[in-house]
Amino acid sequence: MVHRRHARPRKARQQEQHRGKQHVKRHVKHHKRRHKHHKHVRHAAAKPRGTLAIPPPNAPASPPAPSPAPVESLGAPISLAQARRLCWRAGFGPTPGQAEALAGQPLQRIVYGLTRPSGSATLSGPAPVDDEGNPLAPADAWGHDHCWWLDRMVRSDQQLIERMTFIWHDWFANSNEKVNSQQMMLDQNNLFRSMALGSFHDLFRAVTVNPAMLVFLDGIYNDKYDPNENYAREMMELFSLGADRGAYTEDDVREMARALTGWQAEWSESSGLHNFHFDASRHDTGTKTVFGQAGNWNWEDAVRLCVSHPLHASFFVTKLWGYFIASPPDAATLASLQNVYTSSGYSIRAVVEAILQHPQLYDGPELVKPPVVYNAGLLRAIGRPIDTTAWAWLSSGAGQQLFYPPNVSGWDFGAWLDTSSAKARWEIASYVTAKTYPNPWPGQGEPEYSATENSAEALSSALAYWANPQLSSESSQCLAAFAQTCLSETLAPWQESPFRALRQNALRMLIATSPDMQVS
């Protein structure tokens, strides 16, 4: 495992300094400061509300045996709310009208549309560019890798493929902080994408000898003279079996490391690490005993021993389930899902199809959207293409920069929101609006905002800006009250339009940053 504790990227600091300079200028001369008397809502002392992370479902140490009983399925056509949730959980949020179009359709057809796309993905809309309008350089420029992938999340018509790629990036979490080659990270990303819904056994095998992984978990330093345990431990603990289940021992870690010996790479000043290959002379050819089975195991045996371990299937289906559904699967579901997985030859697609049709996805509690999903979803809602690379440092501030997970266990999906990341999401939302907000103080030739819009119109206009997301009734009431009271009832003529624009911008921000919009 390696860790990222890094200086805030230089680019980010520059951007922030830039922004800092920008926002100290005031507009006080435009109007006299005046105050409306706001009714001070007296809140009863808020209910105690702690800050515990929400634990992901964990596979039990003694899982039920696989069962051929079918996995429960929702079956019926889905509602609009359910369609919205599916768009957020299996993709990156609905485009305008997308959820409305899915509502009322049979779920199985919708799910197969996601899991069985034909041909290669179509990316509709303008290609991504940086702030100067130049094409991205994802293999070279800082943050362009993040924005390159964010663009696929925003534009691809194969949303689930991108979402699965995102899951594999977290599951096999490698960080460019150590890999130190954006190209290698992109190659790994394309590997995840191309095998996103295939056989997990095949994927695991490919990842084991993927160059980024060989660097990240020191596979290239693991030889018969000095076995290095880094990959051996994590392939069992994090990738296939899980900790604290009695699935393996410390001796298994050491023996597994021996089985994995032999991979190496060359290094040169000009090319860095390259020519990753298996060197039989560095491989330990002795007998290794893993999970009680003795043999002259090699790296392919190592992977096979993991996926055929009796505790693997329960680990796999539970972990995958946790990316889509907040509440854990019950014993019967866990038994059936294991069977779906093993009887299909470790098919990811088969398990995902079962999960996406499970009633718990639609009836169960909310999940917090990961920062990247939140960011992509806002862009999709307003139809904005990638035209700035600010998303990389903004998303980093919110706790998720793609290609830089915090450590080999990936991001903590149960602890996305706190006082740092909530503020960072506010910044993301503000940047999303940057090119389409009405300027309260328009210059020559710029349109003036409506001088007559009432508060109800203001709220529906702000909701329409975000393609009419669904808010809870409590939040809607709170926003309606704000819209009604934030402006004085008697505005001076020069304030009529500018202050309404301010109100509109505030409403857009409050909708996008509302707790309701952080969950799906």
Added chain:
Amino acid sequence: MTRSCSCNDFNRAQLLRRGAAVAGRGLPQIEPGMPLPAGTGLDRRTFLLRSTGAALSVYGASMLSPLHFEEGIAAAAAAAPEQPVIVSIFMEGGWDSLSVLAPVGEAKYHQLRPTLGLAEGSGQPFSEDSRLMWHPQASGLATLHAEKKVTVFPAVGYDPPDQSHFTSRHYWEVGELNTQTRSGWMGRLIDATGQSGNPLQGLSLDYSLAPALATTKMPVAAVSSPADYSMWAYGLGEPVTAPALRTFGELGALGAPSPAYAQARGASLDTSIVLNQMAAFVQAQGKSTYKPTVPYPATGGEFPARLAALAAMLGAGLPIKCASLSAVGGYDTHSDEQETLSTNLGATIEGVLAFQRDLEQRGLADRVLIQLWSEFGRRPEENGSGTDHGAAGVAFLIGTQAAGQMIGEFPGLSQLDENDNLINTSDFRAMYCALLEQWFQTEAQPIIPEATLFKELPQLIKG
């Protein structure tokens, strides 16, 4: 792109300054030694209320209306200058204790570490055990140790040791050997002794909340960069900003039907409170509102800046009880250990030394204790260019009030555990119990469920 959003942007520090100026009380400045009320003509409580985020002056001007603000923060701020503080610094990844305090006096060390072993005489000797030597990049610790300000745990751990990063780190974070526990050990201290309106009482200076601070009922905060903790938006400005930010907080106080919703609501509510608490620390016109009293190192990314801000915040009387930071870099040195460890350790210790000196200059040193910890030590036998996961490791408590005497001896390398790892001679849970009782004057048992395992607690604080 629509131009010139800037004129509408909202700057909280400026706002509060104007709010205070309007009130005819001058501008609140955050300077070294600020909490002293001498010469201000105000009593301590009033002064603190005005300086601590200067929130009340703003509140009084009805620009911002923090939710249920007064009781929590005001009481906490009034009490803060006397309260003990812990600053917990995590060396993530399992630092190599046998390099930090290297047993160069043992022949076995040089056998097990043909490549990585430090040469005798390359660092300062450890005065409490002649076998041990400080890593050359840890000379700041040697200096503080010579001043009797460092309590050393040369082999701290627990039985049976777990070599998973995530399990072992979790045990240290929650303060017990239980994989199911969700609240952190400092979080439970805050739950037991904290205030419901004061998120800053548990402060992660990071992009996310430290799990050791996770609470079941009290609010705590994460602030990645104190100088930047403000909220503005394109096309937003007065007179709408203040009610908008108030509504942002009010949305956080509404009901939540699920844990995810509760997390989202809670984050909004706490963010709105922290905005007020932090207001005076937000840089204005690109300039910091505070100055460190000593130079901090230029290397080490955000770490030194965070420590400098923390010292200033404590100096201003902000009600912080437990602060948490991640050290510079990672310590999971399976490969390339020599260079990685030297760089990261050096930058971390340099920052810690500057922080300690800053606290001393500000007259805060007697109420702040710094803890350096890691999830485990590393395997005594090297793997070529690095070391794999081990068991017992090293931890330090730093401060003028630290007892300055080693807790548990260094066990030596001649006898290792069944996995060839270092044996522990002290337990991190006993460290926590002693900290709670001796530093926080709080009964350990309810906070550390396994406290009864430790009949006699080590003396960590000067008697």
